Amino acid sequence: MFTNKQINLETLPAIDDVALKPISKQYLKIIILNRLLFYGLILSALIFAKFKVMHSNFHLIFVYLFSTVVLFCILNLVGSILAFKKRKFAIREYDVIYSKGLLVNSVSVVPISRIQHLEISRSWIARRFNLATLKIFTAGESGIDLRIAGLNYSEAKQINDFLSNRVNGTD
Known part of the structure; x- marks a missing residue:
């Protein structure tokens, strides 16, 4: 006859007890290089747009837009560095x-x-x-x-x- 007994969860091995090894610190350099390249492309496109877009409203908000993008890039880079430590x-x-x-x-x-x-x-x-x-x-x-x-x-x-x-x- 088929049975399906319940397992006592306290008897299961805990994954938290496993000593996890961090990946190589050299990989952080690759993450940072990739991010900086991506941010450079975004900021270059924004600066290019400043000179190509002739609409006056764009020039008025450019400083705010540029500052927002730079802030986003910095926060994203810090988040990537902190997340790296969890790998x-x-x-x-x-x-x-x-x-x-x-x-x-x-x-x-x-x-x-x-x-x-x-x-x-x-x-x-x-x-x-x-x-x-x-x-x-x-x-x-x-x-x-x-x-x-x-x-x-x-x-x-x-x-x-x-x-x-x-x-x-x-x-």
Whole structure:
């Protein structure tokens, strides 16, 4: 006969007890470079518009608009730096844990038994900082289930090899 017993939640292992490891501090440089490039494009477009738009009202509000955009960029950059500190991961015997987020913290846990495919990718700027992104794909889903950016390349290869061995049963 089918039974479905309730589990006592106090007996379950707590994820909070896991010592999560922060990603490489070098990745913060990439985040800052990307943000500054994006902000530079926005501010350049705004300055370009100042010289091309001949409407007098635009010139009256330009200082306020420019100040607002600069304030937004500064707050966004500070938020990105603070959020960076929340990016942490752990590799355990049966799963991979990744935590991120400043205002909304998310913790993803991917069981190793569900992993179908692993991939290491490196952008040109990540190669300059010797960093990589580990992408973990699981069964039954389309797309990446877990993406851990900012790992040292050697560490990403080591994790990839460990997880591949576990998935293929050669561990």
